[in-house]
Structures are given as C-alpha cells and as structure tokens.
Amino acid sequence: MTEAARAAAAAGYADLPLDTDGVPHGQPVLDRLVALLDLERIEENIFRGVSPAESPMRVFGGQVAGQALVAAGRTVPAERRVHSLHSYFIRGGDPTVPIVYEVDRIRDGRSFTTRRVVAVQHGKAIFTLSASFQLDESGMDHFEAMPDVPAPETLPTYAESAAGYLEKVGMAKLPRPIDLRYVTEPPWRAREDGPGEARSQVWMRAGGTLPDDDLLHVCVLAYASDLTLLDSVLVRHGVYWGTDKVLGASLDHAMWFHRRFRADEWFLYDCESPSASGARGLATGRFYAQDGRLVATVVQEGLLRVLP
Template sequence: MTELAKQAASGLDTDGGLGGQQVLDRLIGLLDLERIEENIYRGVSPPHSSTRVFGGQVAGQALVAAGRTVPEERNVHSLHAYFIRPGDPKVPIIYEVDRIRDGRSFTTRRVVAIQHGKAIFSLSASFQVEEPGVEHGEPMPDVPDPESLPTLAERAAGYEDALGTRTQPRPIDIRYVNDPPWVTRDTGERPARNRVWMRADGTLPDDRLLHVCVLTYASDMTLLDSTLARHGVYWGLDRVFGASLDHALWFHRPFRADEWFLYDSMSPTASNARALATGQLFSRDGTHIATVVQEGLIRVP
C-alpha cells in the first residue's frame, strides 16, 4: 500500500480536525487499491464510516480496478453498476476484474466487489481510444458562480443534529445553487430540479483515470435530493429510508475533477418504492462533460 492508502486505512475516527487537501488525500488513498494478484485488488473504507460503505466509494474503487487492466490510451466512456448488498466498512473489499474483451477500438471490463464471500456490487465499464466524430452537447443552465454561494457548512447551520456526518469535512466541496431539500422541506417549496456546484476540495494529480473515479465518487452525492425535494422529506429529518440500487455514468469529454463542475439533476418518476434520478454535469465553461442516471430505493413508512 502507498502512504496515502495507509493514511486512508488509519485508525482515526473522524475527519473533523482535517482540512480540504488532507481529506481529499484520504480519498486518493482509498482509490489507490492494493494489487493482490492478476486481476484481483483490495480496497478499504474510512474507519469513521457509517454502518454501510458509501456507494460512490465502491463505484470509484471498482472503476479503478477495471482501469488498471486497460492500456492508458483507452479512456472510460461509460459504466453501469448494481448495488447488490450493503458494504461492511469494517472489512476490506475484494475486487475481481473479468477482462471481457479487448477490441481494436473498445475494451470491456466487468468487476465484482466481494465481502464475506458474497458479491456486494457489480460494475461493467467500457473504454475507448480517442477518435474524431460528430459533436454536440446540451447547454449549461444559467446559474450563479460557485464562489458566490454558501458553503455546505453554512447551508447546514441549524440542522447539524439532523444531518449528522453530512456536516463533517468532505473531499468534495459542494455548493447548492437552489435551497437544499432540508430547507425547502420547511418552506413548503417542491423544486423540480436540484443544482449544485462540486469540485474535489484540493488538488488532484494529473491522472485522467483518477479524475474520472473522483467524479464517479461525487456523482452518488445529492442525486437523490431531487427525488426527496419533490416530496418535502429528507434523511434524518423524516422517517425516510433510501439506498442506491443501480448507477450509470457516461463520460463525454475530458475534465478535471478538482475544478468546479455543475451537477444539474431531476427526478422524472417515482413508484413502487423506487425513484429514478437523472443528472447532467457541466464544466465551468459550459461544456457538457458527463451524464448520470440512478434508480434509488425510497421508503417512507
């Protein structure tokens, strides 16, 4: 394990005393998997995790495992994943990579994450060599600059007890463009969209796969907010239980995850205790860099 990976697995119980780059370095360490054998990798979780592994973490680590079996000149363009069982943050996660196909233009990998002898997560990812083609993209909505918006800590003022660990320092700097759902719940608003600026809270190395994996990690944050906001409920404030069921990401153009990107999400439908959420991600200059679709389990007893 590298020094950063050792720090990520260290015995510290909280990140409360750490700042942006230090917390981000821990995420980089979590994504620096240990190679056990050909096509087999091992990852860890932060010691201060909640009762289950954060979905963005296992998705990012699985993508790292897949990417390490692919030539550097081939970049991931899509992933499709299923969350099968809750991950146990107290034990390592084993990632087994299946080299499905190596074609002239595309490479396909399948990854299964295993704990206690059972699959907890599966991912399929496709990689492609760069080649020219048609170009178009959705325009970015007109929103305020991220620097003009309150920090997550400022938005959470007065809700610290209900939000719990969500108020602790995170590797991703999040700025809500609209009022967050824990606020609109009290004001009676029911916004159809949820928009946040995000970026890695520090500087990342010049490693394109790492930037993609950090964005994958971040893409599991706030996405289901668009569902909850429409119904005026929120985690910790109401009797609502949720979990990611599946997650799909398409990467359209190069980007840096340590520069601001806008996450514009909405929920077109919800039924049978499941809600669908979609998101578009734009770099600060308006470039459409990625698209996300996720179905989540939403139970309101």
C-alpha cells in the same frame, strides 16, 4: 478550544483542517480520498480496497463505484479512456472489512475494451460494474447548453448551508473531500416549504488539487455523483435523510463520460427526477464544466421508503 474543535478532536479529526462547523475538509481530506481509491493489487485481476474509519453504517455507494472503476482501469491501457459504466448495488457493504474487487477481462478490441468487476465481502457479491473504454477518436460533437446559474463563488459553502442542521442531515458530519455549493435551496431547508420541483443543482469540485491522472479524475467524479443525485426525488416530496424517517439505498448507477475534465475544477451537477413509484425513485444528472461543456451524464434508481 471551540465547541466545534472539541467535537472534532473527540472524533479523531484534530490533525485535519476543519470547516467552520468543525467538519474536516480541504487538501488533507482529499488526499485521504485519493489514497482510498489507490487499491492494493493482491493478484492478477484481483484488487482490495478499504473504507474510511469515519463511514456511515453501510459503505457509501460512490466509494464502491469509484473503487470498482479503479480496479477496471488498472487492467486497461492508459490511452483507452472510460466512456461509460453500468452498475448494480446488490447488498449493503460492511465498512469494517476490506472489499475484494475481481476483474473479468471481457474483451480487448481494436478501439474498445470492456471490463466487468464484482465487489465481494464475506464471500458474497455486494456490487457489480461493467465499464467500457475507448481510444480517442474524432467525430460529431454537440451538447445541450448548461443552465444559467449563479457562479459557485457567490454561493454559501456547505457548512454555511447546513448551519443549524448538522445533527440531522445525513452525512453532514463526515469528512468532506468534495467542496459543494447548493444552487437550489438545500433539501433540508426546502422540505420546510413542503413538496417542490423535482430538481437539485449544486456546484462541486474536489476540495484541493488532484494529480494529473485522467482515470483518477473520472473516479472522483463517480464518487461525487452519488452525493446529491437522489435529492431531486426527495425534494419533490418534501422529505430528507435524517430530518424525516426516510430509508433509502442506491439500486443501480450508470454514467457516460463525454469529454475530458478535471475534477478539482468547478462543475455543475444538474439533477432532476422524472418519476417515483413502487418505493423507487429515478434521478438523472448532468455534469457541466464551468466553461459550459457537458462532461458526463448520470442515471440512478434508488430505493426510497418514507415511514410514518
């Protein structure tokens, strides 16, 4: 048994396919994410979700955002697709206990539906989300062109990029439901050259095949959107999670969904940071399908404290 396989078995991953660095990935890991997003309905407008056994100290922000969007979508007719969400992270989530999602049916109009979701743990709100859904309509159509970048198949895998840094890089040892390939230099390597351009570009896709469920694909994209967005802030200052004493948390998160897509096909996540101040960093991201269509836009502000 290799050292990577031995470590995986000790962590309870022996039944999952392993990447070259011994971290679970592939279809079974993606299926676990799909199950994670399949909330339990415990009452009208009330749902319950759980966190995976292999979680960081706090619930991953993309997980709670994805689950909250599932809760909202479960109260909306399927023909109305989500076009935007706005959310706030209020308290750190506890991954050892379930999260209760309470949905408020704000409005059901002729074209638009609005929902508000509050995620609750230990009797307190940890996250709020407002989402708007719309019937499909025709109208003006344009988008900014996708940057010219190498194809994802030509780039190193995440495991290859993280080689030699596995013990230091934030979530590198957690199961990987998302296949991720850095276009720009990975931030844990870029920091060795000092402060750089406030930009991060990665190709992403779900690490397997997803069911034909539009809401699920959007929720998987929402999950993935929180993985690398703040990289663009950190590389500007030559620091990174784990390799430096950086304390951080997502403060808010907004997304706009422009066009239909499949989250199990490659999409480019082009992120940049226009500003950082007051121990907060602002990052914006654009998701492009591989055919060049702009499919979603993201904005997030994060709390970032760099300790001596």
